[in-house]
Amino acid sequence: MKNNFTQSQQNRKRQHKKKKNRQLRMKKKRVSIKNEFQLVTIDPSVHFQNLSTTQELPKKTISNPMDMATSSNPTLLLPNYSKLSDSKFTQMLLTSMSNTINQDAIIELLNQKEILLFIREFTQLVNKFNYSKLQHEQWSYYYNLGMTEGIWNRRVSKKMAEANSMCYTYGRSKNLIKQRLAKYKRQCDKNQEAINQCMKQAPLIIDIQNITTMINDLINKDQYELRLELEKRKTMLRLDAEEHKLAQHFYLLTPRQTEINSAKVIWKAINEQQNIIHEIAIFKKWLQVHTQASSFSLQHIQLPNIYHMVTSLFFQAETSSADHIAQKTIARAEEIEQYYTNLVIIEKNKLQSTRSQHKNVQQLDEIINAILQRQNNMQQRRSYELQGKLINIFKQNAFTPVDLEHTMQHD
Structure with a gap:
């Protein structure tokens, strides 16, 4: 009797273990866009302490600075x-x-x-x-x-x-x-x-x-590339100075804590959105250059999100061709970009919804405008930065820093 009970108990343990292993294998195999966010990001609380917002940012993506050695030593271009x-x-x-x-x-x-x-x-x-x-x-x-x-x-x-x-x-x-x-x-x-x-x-x-x-x-x-690098530094200096100026202006308006929280969420979302936009643009250009490629070799280019998606798709049985993997990767990356776009819209709507309870509507409008001005400058700065990345990686001749400075002077 005792032996039968012990054997039955052992059988149940084995079955339970098999079930857990099967569930674990299935979990690893399913790669959804939700999992993509979790796998390529870290805890947002490190960067958004004391935020009281119902809409959380997905965890911070791995940084993609694309720093070239020439950024610190232009003589390498000489x-x-x-x-x-x-x-x-x-x-x-x-x-x-x-x-x-x-x-x-x-x-x-x-x-x-x-x-x-x-x-x-x-x-x-x-x-x-x-x-x-x-x-x-x-x-x-x-x-x-x-x-x-x-x-x-x-x-x-x-x-x-x-x-x-x-x-x-x-x-x-x-x-x-x-x-x-x-x-x-x-x-x-x-x-x-x-x-x-x-x-x-x-x-x-x-x-x-x-x-x-x-x-x-x-x-x-x-010395063409050297001149481009020096021109880039001039424009980036202006854009960085404008970043600090706009952020300082926002805080001088004495916004409430909820408005500060929304501003941080919006700016963080724009920054992460631009990171993925950069990766998509570079990956698409890489695909154009390597149109005949039957496989991918992206490790020499810093595209952490794209690289993770490509790697994940390679291990899925239903995907096989390089072209199919590339298109599916772009689609997933664009979903992430859209996520950040939606997050910005939600935070802006949240700010607008406080108008009826705000004691000083004019001040609220000034605060919202300051947030949007900073957002526009961030997008302009990152767009200019992307041009430089594409040139450094693919040696294009489409860099026009003078045009951007002209735009800045007339905004």
């Missing part, structure tokens, strides 16, 4: 002609030549070792001069911006920055800008003097005018 092989340097020089210069005559000159060495040295000197000139212009821009608009450097606590979805610091101090201006002015003068001395030693057989034109054309083309 070519070094002294390290190129003779054949490579000659090829680059000939490729950049205008049609007005006799190519056969230039090739004959470049075949002479002494003349090739002179032209290479001259090219590197002009290259260094142009770089120091670009940097001097850059820091002059920062100085003039500080003097005319008061945009120097600003910093808030990282906790404050994270709670309001903004960068915690931007700009340079006035002293640092002055130091950099003096440094690059000295470099310009030194490099110009070196160029003058080099030109005096030019072989009589060469036409220094034609050679200078060729070299300038080559350097102008090779």
Whole structure:
């Protein structure tokens, strides 16, 4: 009797264990959009402390900064002609030549070792001069911006920055800008003097005018990405300064805690929405470039949400082709984007619904307008940032920073 009871108990345990394992396998296999949010995010309470809102944000997505090394060191974009092989340097020089210069005559000159060495040295000197000139212009821009608009450097606590979805610091101090201006002015003068001395030693057989034109054309083309990076920094400085200005303006209106909570939710949702918009745009461009790809290799590109979705879909039996997986991934990512869009709408409606109970409706309108102004600047900033990412990854030539600055001045 006792043995029968023990055996029956063991059977029930085995059946229960099998059932639990089966449920666990089924749970792992089902990948819904809800699970996508949970798998790619972390607890929002870390970033939204003391929020009293009925609509919670999905947990924070993995950051996708796409930071390039050139963002901190633009010299990585500066070519070094002294390290190129003779054949490579000659090829680059000939490729950049205008049609007005006799190519056969230039090739004959470049075949002479002494003349090739002179032209290479001259090219590197002009290259260094142009770089120091670009940097001097850059820091002059920062100085003039500080003097005319008061945009120097600003910093808030990282906790404050994270709670309001903004960068915690931007700009340079006035002293640092002055130091950099003096440094690059000295470099310009030194490099110009070196160029003058080099030109005096030019072989009589060469036409220094034609050679200078060729070299300038080559350097102008090779420093294109460097100029883009410096232009990007100018525009990002303005946009970052505007971010801090708009956030400060919002708090100076002395909003109520519920309004602060809604503002944080809206700004957080916009930031996360822009993250997924960036990933979708980069992934779509990647698909265009790799139209014949039968499989995906995305690990060299920082697309955490897209990469997770692609990986999940690969393990589902009903999906097989790369194209099918790509389209389904985009659809899921767009659902996430729409989620954030809806969340912003809900919070805006919540703010509007308090009008009848608000003691000062005019103040409420000013607060709502301040939130929306910050939202627009965030979207403009991230849109500009996306252009830079696409250029860095796919080497496009569609960057137009001047257009954006023109837009900012007329908003």
